[in-house]
Amino acid sequence: MSWLFKDPVLLAAVLCTWLPFLSMAVILIFTRHKPQLSSYISIGAVSTSLICALYLLIKLVHVGEPVEYRTAWLIADDIIIPFGYLFDPLSLLMLLIVAVISFLVQVYSLGYMAGDPGFSRYYAFQSLFAWAMMDMVIAPGMLQLYIFWELVGLASYLLIGFYYEKWSAGQAGKKAFVMTRLGDIGFFLGLILLVLGFGDLGIVAMNEAAQAQAIPSYLITASALLIFCGVIGKSAQFPLLTWLPDAMEGPTPVSALLHSATMVAAGVYMFSRIFPFFAASPTAMAIALAIGTITMLLSSTMAMATYDIKQVWAYSTVSQLGFMVMGLAAGGYFAGVFHLTTHAGFKALLFLCSGVFIHEYHSNDMRDIGKGGGRSLKIPMVCMTVGALALSGVFPFSGFFSKEAIMGVLAAYPNKIWLLAGLLGALMTAYYSFRLIFMILFPKKVDATMPHDAVHYHQEKDDKIQIDHEEAAAGHGAAHGHGSSHGHEEGHGNVFWYMAWPLIILTTITLVLGFFQHSLEGFLLGHAADAHGGEGGHGAGHYALLIAAVSMGLAGIAWAYYEFGRKGASQEGFLARLPKTQALFANRWYIDRFLRRFLDRAIYGGLTNVFTRNDRRVIDGGIDGFCLFTIGSGRLFSFLQSGMLQYNLLVMVAAVGLVVLYFVV
Amino acid sequence: MNFMTEAMAQAAFWIVVGLTLAGAVIAVFPRNIVYNVLGLVLALTGVAGLYVFLGSMFIGLMQLLIYVGAICVAIVFAIMLSRPLHLEVPQRKLPKVLLAAMASCLFAIALIGVSLRTAWKPAAERGTDWSVATIGELLLTRYDLVFEVISLVLLVAILGAIVTAGFSRRLTS
Amino acid sequence: MNTLSTYLIIAALLFGLGLLGVLQRRNLIGMLISIELMLNGANINFMAFNRFLAPEPAVGQIITLFVMGLAAAEAAIGLSIILALFRKFRSINVERAQQMRG
Numbered sequence: 001m002s003w004l005f006k007d008p009v010l011l012a013a014v015l016c017t018w019l020p021f022l023s024m025a026v027i028l029i030f031t032r033h034k035p036q037l038s039s040y041i042s043i044g045a046v047s048t049s050l051i052c053a054l055y056l057l058i059k060l061v062h063v064g065e066p067v068e069y070r071t072a073w074l075i076a077d078d079i080i081i082p083f084g085y086l087f088d089p090l091s092l093l094m095l096l097i098v099a100v101i102s103f104l105v106q107v108y109s110l111g112y113m114a115g116d117p118g119f120s121r122y123y124a125f126q127s128l129f130a131w132a133m134m135d136m137v138i139a140p141g142m143l144q145l146y147i148f149w150e151l152v153g154l155a156s157y158l159l160i161g162f163y164y165e166k167w168s169a170g171q172a173g174k175k176a177f178v179m180t181r182l183g184d185i186g187f188f189l190g191l192i193l194l195v196l197g198f199g200d201l202g203i204v205a206m207n208e209a210a211q212a213q214a215i216p217s218y219l220i221t222a223s224a225l226l227i228f229c230g231v232i233g234k235s236a237q238f239p240l241l242t243w244l245p246d247a248m249e250g251p252t253p254v255s256a257l258l259h260s261a262t263m264v265a266a267g268v269y270m271f272s273r274i275f276p277f278f279a280a281s282p283t284a285m286a287i288a289l290a291i292g293t294i295t296m297l298l299s300s301t302m303a304m305a306t307y308d309i310k311q312v313w314a315y316s317t318v319s320q321l322g323f324m325v326m327g328l329a330a331g332g333y334f335a336g337v338f339h340l341t342t343h344a345g346f347k348a349l350l351f352l353c354s355g356v357f358i359h360e361y362h363s364n365d366m367r368d369i370g371k372g373g374g375r376s377l378k379i380p381m382v383c384m385t386v387g388a389l390a391l392s393g394v395f396p397f398s399g400f401f402s403k404e405a406i407m408g409v410l411a412a413y414p415n416k417i418w419l420l421a422g423l424l425g426a427l428m429t430a431y432y433s434f435r436l437i438f439m440i441l442f443p444k445k446v447d448a449t450m451p452h453d454a455v456h457y458h459q460e461k462d463d464k465i466q467i468d469h470e471e472a473a474a475g476h477g478a479a480h481g482h483g484s485s486h487g488h489e490e491g492h493g494n495v496f497w498y499m500a501w502p503l504i505i506l507t508t509i510t511l512v513l514g515f516f517q518h519s520l521e522g523f524l525l526g527h528a529a530d531a532h533g534g535e536g537g538h539g540a541g542h543y544a545l546l547i548a549a550v551s552m553g554l555a556g557i558a559w560a561y562y563e564f565g566r567k568g569a570s571q572e573g574f575l576a577r578l579p580k581t582q583a584l585f586a587n588r589w590y591i592d593r594f595l596r597r598f599l600d601r602a603i604y605g606g607l608t609n610v611f612t613r614n615d616r617r618v619i620d621g622g623i624d625g626f627c628l629f630t631i632g633s634g635r636l637f638s639f640l641q642s643g644m645l646q647y648n649l650l651v652m653v654a655a656v657g658l659v660v661l662y663f664v665v
Numbered sequence: 666m667n668f669m670t671e672a673m674a675q676a677a678f679w680i681v682v683g684l685t686l687a688g689a690v691i692a693v694f695p696r697n698i699v700y701n702v703l704g705l706v707l708a709l710t711g712v713a714g715l716y717v718f719l720g721s722m723f724i725g726l727m728q729l730l731i732y733v734g735a736i737c738v739a740i741v742f743a744i745m746l747s748r749p750l751h752l753e754v755p756q757r758k759l760p761k762v763l764l765a766a767m768a769s770c771l772f773a774i775a776l777i778g779v780s781l782r783t784a785w786k787p788a789a790e791r792g793t794d795w796s797v798a799t800i801g802e803l804l805l806t807r808y809d810l811v812f813e814v815i816s817l818v819l820l821v822a823i824l825g826a827i828v829t830a831g832f833s834r835r836l837t838s
Numbered sequence: 839m840n841t842l843s844t845y846l847i848i849a850a851l852l853f854g855l856g857l858l859g860v861l862q863r864r865n866l867i868g869m870l871i872s873i874e875l876m877l878n879g880a881n882i883n884f885m886a887f888n889r890f891l892a893p894e895p896a897v898g899q900i901i902t903l904f905v906m907g908l909a910a911a912e913a914a915i916g917l918s919i920i921l922a923l924f925r926k927f928r929s930i931n932v933e934r935a936q937q938m939r940g
Contacts, residue, residue, distance in 0.1 A: 705871045715845070
């Protein structure tokens, strides 16, 4: 072990990435029945990770070349698959983000999950999540990245289905797992293709070879597209985007973690991790750009039609991820990563704030929270507004800077349609965010004499929306689940502050982070800037663009204010007047239904039949035949086992006699 | 005179052999079990006579004591307890008898062949001490372990017999 | 008359007759009787070897004694098993005792 202590960087790296794993093991094995101790172990581990990540960042911030610790893990002839650590600005930054968000979420969970019967289990899974994500972030090779990528998927499956006794939670967990797996098939195929064609899965080697055009372009395009399938699954991009809104079945802090720094960020992180590799294939980049755009627009529209606050943020995550993919695919390496960073901060903030509301009012419905007096919770209300402002891209919050960066990249792109789409997305984002804020902040006055009518009114409206049964069940189930699993705990003030501090810290980060844009840019691009210098956006049209983007955001807010905020507003939104469109949005553009149809027709109807036939006829038939043969021969031989002692003896004696005669006489 | 005793001894030997084999045949063939037991008594007595011819009066007496006196009596008791006389006598199946006869003939021929074709060599030095005292001494010195084990086996057999017979009674009643 | 092979042949005949009984009797007690015959055939062999070949005449007699002791034990166990079987099947016909047949 002495090699470990010789190099403090390596020691810090190992501590940082493996302590959460250790804490998971300790919790699962030893302290499962001591929830308090489990949470302390887990938080202790993750805070140590946080300190180590900070140390690594400070220590390595000025190192020019990426620092790499690797051992050859699998050696097959000339294919060497490494395992170890890769520290470059991107992984250091991401490591820090993961550590910070995990730490804050775990502290927050002390309040949110207090009294839950699965408290220890929850912390074990949180540790697993942190471990998987951190080891994924520092992976020097694609295979290690892939392994931990899947572990991240596993952890999110476990946490989404945390309330496993609830049917919809189990379903949501399965949906998340299976849909991301669908993308991962493509990812893995891409890796195989790459090993066959290129023979090295080291990230540095891949990027350098792609930049030096040492890999044939068709190979890059094919494998990049396949690998992008993984991003589609993990980061909930266009055809596979519906698992993420369902993922809010898990506890709210889990959603915060999942939506900000870990699960969905993994996809975008992987994209930026091998960004030069992707950049070497214009086709792949174009397709990624289109998919990102479609995702962003679709999910923004979906967010306009839901009343579940967690779902609004979930859709907004999807749309922001689409936005990041757009930024990356348009060539804006820094822009995408920067938005990933800021988004991690404010999205965690938004979810944690909603968590406070949900915790307090036992409802996910923004109308209920508004009527219940959501505005009286000052700290979360303010924090949520800050988060929403950041999400809408309003100066001076962090979202403004990163969105601006992506807009700049899009503006530099020759085809302006992407820029228009981006601006439209910004408008819709501001609209749906502030629709939520205003609905909580300025609840429609309910006539005290007729409370029942109001309820009926909402129910009728719900019916009109014709939400799919599945989703309706999911929404109600979530509300009930929270209602039953947390009563009002003792020590309310303590719990409240556990939950409030992370909010305040995240708010501060959201406020401050934007101003570090240039230092971050220098840090991230310091060594790679020359590789893709076309980091546009700071040209002539910059100010015009800036004004356009901000005004889009403000216009969205104003629109929302007009419909939901001002006195006497109907709080119905323009969608209520377009029932068809609203149904379309609320049902997620029927993507789920389409996937279900596809599954029923193509998989269950076609493919499965073939396999079933094969199973029945060939495999079962073969086994049956073998069994029949065994039984038959057993019958045959059992005639000898007649129970007739004397015949057995007779045969034996005769045989011995013959042998003796043969040898002697 | 010497010739006479020699001839008498010869005649006595063959008579004993005849009695033994006749007893064996009676013990095996008749279907009435009581005849079989009586045949067995005859054959065992004949064997005791053979032991006397082989120079050991003691073993001959033991043969009479143990086999004829104990085992045959036990068999008679078993016959009385299991009342086979009251049950129908099973019919003999010719193919089975023929097969059994062939197999046992084969085996007997093999044995006789072995004993005839082997060149038996007597030991170089042969003692002449046939006394019962030596047998007793050897039993308690050189063969004491075997002696003890045999005793144990007998004990276990007695207990086992009691248990087997007793338990089955309890189970069936 | 007093040669080794005479005794060996007599022993073999006795053994063969006993074997025949074991193989064809259906009566369990009959089989037990036949087994006693076979044991006696073996005993004659021991005694004959003792008389004509062995260096120490006491040893063969001792072994014969042991065989007798074992035969007594075997008879005791065998008879008790026969009694148990008789109680169970109301018969001492071996061909009825076929519960283990395949």
